[in-house]
Amino acid sequence: MAYNRREFLKKSFRIMAAGLAVPQFLAHTAYGAETRGASAAENTNVLVVIQFTGGNDGINTVIPFGEAAYYSNRTILGIPSQNVLSLDGKIGLHPSLAKFKELLDKGVAAIVNGVGYPNPNRSHFRSMDIWHTAQPEIYGTTGWLGRYGDGNLVQIRSTAPAVHIGTDVPLALHGDQLDVASIDTIGNFRLQTDERFPSSRQLVLDRYKLLHQDATQDPTQQFIQNVSVDALLASEDLQRLASGYQPAVPYPTTGLGNALRTIAQALSASLGTRIFYAQIGGFDTHANQLNTHANLLAQFAEAVSAFYADMVAKQQADRILIMTFSEFGRRVAQNGSNGTDHGTAGPMFVVGSKVRGELFGSYPSLTDLDQGDLKFNTDFRQVYATVLTRWMGVDAGSILGGDFAPLGFLV
Amino acid sequence: MRLRFALGLALLALTLPAAAQQKYLRNSGDWDAVKAAHLLRRAGFGGTPAEVQQLAAAGRDAAVDQVMNYELLPDDVEQRLAYLNLDLTRPGQPLQIWWLFRLAETSRPFQEKMILFWHDHFATGISKVRQPSYMIQQNQFLRRYALANFRTILMGISQDPAMMVWLDTVLNHRGRPNENYAREVMELFTVGIGNYTEQDIKEAARAFTGWSLVNGQFFFNSRDHDIGNKTFFGQTRNFNGNDIVDVLVARPATGRYLGRKLWEFFAYPNPEPELVEELAQVYLGSGYSIRAVMSAILRSDAFYSPNAIGALVKSPAEVVTFVLRQFPYFRDQRLLGQVVGDMQRMGQVLFNPPSVAGWRWGLEWINTGSVLARSNFVNRVLTLRTQPATGPAIAESLRNAGVTTPGQIVDYYAARFLPLPLTASKRQTLIDFLQTEDNGQPFKFDLNGASADSRVRQLMFLLLADATFQLN
Numbered sequence: 084m085a086y087n088r089r090e091f092l093k094k095s096f097r098i099m100a101a102g103l104a105v106p107q108f109l110a111h112t113a114y115g116a117e118t119r120g121a122s123a124a125e126n127t128n129v130l131v132v133i134q135f136t137g138g139n140d141g142i143n144t145v146i147p148f149g150e151a152a153y154y155s156n157r158t159i160l161g162i163p164s165q166n167v168l169s170l171d172g173k174i175g176l177h178p179s180l181a182k183f184k185e186l187l188d189k190g191v192a193a194i195v196n197g198v199g200y201p202n203p204n205r206s207h208f209r210s211m212d213i214w215h216t217a218q219p220e221i222y223g224t225t226g227w228l229g230r231y232g233d234g235n236l237v238q239i240r241s242t243a244p245a246v247h248i249g250t251d252v253p254l255a256l257h258g259d260q261l262d263v264a265s266i267d268t269i270g271n272f273r274l275q276t277d278e279r280f281p282s283s284r285q286l287v288l289d290r291y292k293l294l295h296q297d298a299t300q301d302p303t304q305q306f307i308q309n310v311s312v313d314a315l316l317a318s319e320d321l322q323r324l325a326s327g328y329q330p331a332v333p334y335p336t337t338g339l340g341n342a343l344r345t346i347a348q349a350l351s352a353s354l355g356t357r358i359f360y361a362q363i364g365g366f367d368t369h370a371n372q373l374n375t376h377a378n379l380l381a382q383f384a385e386a387v388s389a390f391y392a393d394m395v396a397k398q399q400a401d402r403i404l405i406m407t408f409s410e411f412g413r414r415v416a417q418n419g420s421n422g423t424d425h426g427t428a429g430p431m432f433v434v435g436s437k438v439r440g441e442l443f444g445s446y447p448s449l450t451d452l453d454q455g456d457l458k459f460n461t462d463f464r465q466v467y468a469t470v471l472t473r474w475m476g477v478d479a480g481s482i483l484g485g486d487f488a489p490l491g492f493l494v
Numbered sequence: 495m496r497l498r499f500a501l502g503l504a505l506l507a508l509t510l511p512a513a514a515q516q517k518y519l520r521n522s523g524d525w526d527a528v529k530a531a532h533l534l535r536r537a538g539f540g541g542t543p544a545e546v547q548q549l550a551a552a553g554r555d556a557a558v559d560q561v562m563n564y565e566l567l568p569d570d571v572e573q574r575l576a577y578l579n580l581d582l583t584r585p586g587q588p589l590q591i592w593w594l595f596r597l598a599e600t601s602r603p604f605q606e607k608m609i610l611f612w613h614d615h616f617a618t619g620i621s622k623v624r625q626p627s628y629m630i631q632q633n634q635f636l637r638r639y640a641l642a643n644f645r646t647i648l649m650g651i652s653q654d655p656a657m658m659v660w661l662d663t664v665l666n667h668r669g670r671p672n673e674n675y676a677r678e679v680m681e682l683f684t685v686g687i688g689n690y691t692e693q694d695i696k697e698a699a700r701a702f703t704g705w706s707l708v709n710g711q712f713f714f715n716s717r718d719h720d721i722g723n724k725t726f727f728g729q730t731r732n733f734n735g736n737d738i739v740d741v742l743v744a745r746p747a748t749g750r751y752l753g754r755k756l757w758e759f760f761a762y763p764n765p766e767p768e769l770v771e772e773l774a775q776v777y778l779g780s781g782y783s784i785r786a787v788m789s790a791i792l793r794s795d796a797f798y799s800p801n802a803i804g805a806l807v808k809s810p811a812e813v814v815t816f817v818l819r820q821f822p823y824f825r826d827q828r829l830l831g832q833v834v835g836d837m838q839r840m841g842q843v844l845f846n847p848p849s850v851a852g853w854r855w856g857l858e859w860i861n862t863g864s865v866l867a868r869s870n871f872v873n874r875v876l877t878l879r880t881q882p883a884t885g886p887a888i889a890e891s892l893r894n895a896g897v898t899t900p901g902q903i904v905d906y907y908a909a910r911f912l913p914l915p916l917t918a919s920k921r922q923t924l925i926d927f928l929q930t931e932d933n934g935q936p937f938k939f940d941l942n943g944a945s946a947d948s949r950v951r952q953l954m955f956l957l958l959a960d961a962t963f964q965l966n
Contacts, residue, residue: 264862282933294923295960
């Protein structure tokens with residue numbers, strides 16, 4: 084049990100002190116217009132994080148097919164070299180990533196190889212928490228994006244500054260003040276009223292709003308009221324503004340396809356959302372990995388390809404940046420169940436028209452290992468620092484608790 | 495039998511050395527309906543007006559006895575569960591329905607509330623354990639030993655198959671230790687951060703070697719056990735796993751850690767240090783009895799103080815269970831699967847806490863997605879299609895209770911549902927609502943009229959979706 088927002092009463096006092104005691108909707112009028120008509124100096128870039136949950140096998144994702152050690156360690160799992168989509172004659176992509184390769188070829192996607200952190204942890208929970216908090220040395224309780232949001236999004240007066248496609252709030256998005264909308268589908272993100280009495284709906288919603296604007300001395304109730312009003316307004320806006328959304332290309336009807344389509348739809352509502360977060364699970368391939376992994380990579384490639392094409396058609400491609408990660412890679416050697424066990428370093432992908440389409444980091448050695456696992460050469464916080472400074476336009480040091488040299492994957 | 499038990503408890507209270515010096519845990523015996531309703535909400539999932547009234551007439555000690563001595567109450571939940579024919583062979587909704595049904599139907603709500611506490615404390619997730627039967631076994635263990643001696647609880651949980659898989663006890667071998675359980679048992683289950691060293695963890699891991707599962711049951715494999723000397727909390731001998739449990743249970747730090755957690759779960763956050771010390775003394779003085787600690791908490795003036803009333807935020811489990819238990823016609827079995835989905839959208843999946851640290855409580859439950867989910871759950875229950883078009887005779891039950899005017903109706907449901915009184919402005923908004931047509935025009939409310947039923951249901955919706963209802 085944890086009260087991550089410290090003592091929750093204190094938290095509410097902080098909100099009141101910050102002048103946000105008034106429900107957001109009273110503080111702005113056409114907030115959609117505000118953000119849409121933002122001045123050139125104001126950053127409206129959007130980050131889309133796609134989490135590969137379970138520990139993606141990086142070695143079969145970006146494949147070192149030029150190394151004998153790859154095939155000698157993976158007599159069953161090794162992808163035949165003629166099937167690998169070569170990048171530079173020595174490493175290449177899994178064939179299921181064909182659609183992602185197309186983005187690379189267009190120069191709108193990049194790969195960062197060998198990403199990890201010192202003293203890697205091979206527990207799903209601990210390692211995922213490390214990636215979420217960007218704090219490998221302590222048991223952090225706020226996320227890197229939560230801290231970013233606390234300092235930068237709380238003020239922008241959006242009713243949905245950060246959106247998670249799912250039903251909880253990932254630790255990465257946990258801040259002290261940042262409100263995160265968890266949307267599983269846009270259809271569900273709506274205050275339901277009795278469908279047998281549609282004529283009552285407006286009256287009920289009006290009274291709901293009124294009750295949640297009640298003057299109260301109780302900071303806890305004040306917080307709940309504010310969040311509720313934001314929820315109602317965000318949902319009304321989403322229903323109203325997003326209902327006209329038509330995808331420019333067909334999306335695959337997979338889990339990730341649906342999630343990215345929902346993101347595209349939410350983006351079209353121009354609510355001022357700056358962070359979207361989606362997950363694709365199933366990567367913990369301890370046994371019989373070949374087909375499962377191939378299907379997951381295909382799901383990713385097809386969904387991201389459709390999403391990017393949709394963004395291009397809607398002229399949003401230069402304000403979105405997609406970033407993928409997983410909590411760890413997997414071991415070099417296959418195990419006795421035709422799968423792989425938890426490992427360490429792995430690749431990250433970024434996609435967007437402002438991406439410099441090259442390879443970053445270096446491919447870890449398959450022979451100079453750390454207890455059978457790859458040694459990382461790029462700290463993941465460098466990738467975060469790149470995103471924070473060069474994409475979101477903020478100081479990364481205070482958010483990451485240190486200086487991490489940004490990489491060059493953004494133009 | 496009950497009188498003897500009460501006398502026994504009184505004698506126990508007299509023999510506890512700290513009793514006379516207790517300040518926060520003092521029991522002045524003050525009692526009224528507000529305190530009775532508070533007890534039912536905290537040591538359970540709320541009560542109907544009849545239940546509140548019955549407890550209000552009993553006085554503090556008798557009320558707490560009644561709530562705590564649940565083993566005296568007959569409960570047929572097990573037999574009724576069998577009729578649901580749940581497929582519990584794979585992870586998924588049926589497993590959550592298995593527990594949700596108990597929450598909604600049990601005659602022992604305090605027992606289920608204790609299990610919810612322990613489930614969060616010893617947070618174990620089916621996402622890794624994968625075996626519903628293991629999760630059920632752990633849940634049934636907690637059901638049986640919810641108020642037992644903490645040594646019994648911790649030993650049982652340490653050797654529980656779900657826990658052994660969850661925290662890798664089964665991967666901890668002589669010569670190749672896995673420290674996961676050793677770390678978490680100290681950090682999260684007993685003494686808490688700062689009260690042990692990394693060396694203690696390493697040595698405890700060695701002591702736990704040999705603990706294995708054979709055919710889903712605990713088995714001590716002596717050949718895999720490291721019998722060498724270990725230095726643990728300053729003592730050196732060939733500790734085994736049982737010894738580690740014994741040492742941890744007896745630490746005063748455990749008394750403080752558990753006392754604090756129980757207080758924050760049942761009473762209010764950030765208890766005063768002196769209060770935590772009093773609770774630790776009860777823990778230690780009673781020989782680690784959880785029953786004694788809970789008895790002290792539920793009888794204490796601090797538990798019924800203004801600091802405590804309405805000071806918590808209802809978790810998703812408490813939201814759904816409170817609502818389902820208010821009216822029998824809410825407890826339709828066909829709803830259960832959908833309610834499980836609602837709980838997930840509120841951020842809580844039973845048997846699948848987000849991590850070994852359990853769920854995040856208080857205002858962490860509240861975000862834009864989860865508040866919509868809470869309201870939509872209430873709407874679902876109130877507009878259940880399977881009911882007759884006019885629903886159960888809401889109008890009739892109100893008339894029988896002598897509740898007929900808009901003011902009386904608002905007051906009746908507010909008192910029934912909310913942990914704190916409505917503000918005058920909210921009360922007026924709701925009274926006006928009952929007297930407004932859909933088009934906004936005023937109209938004279940008539941409990942016998944055609945639109946009364948739907949308006950009253952909408953009133954219930956507004957109350958159960960209100961910010962005040964989210965408090966506990």
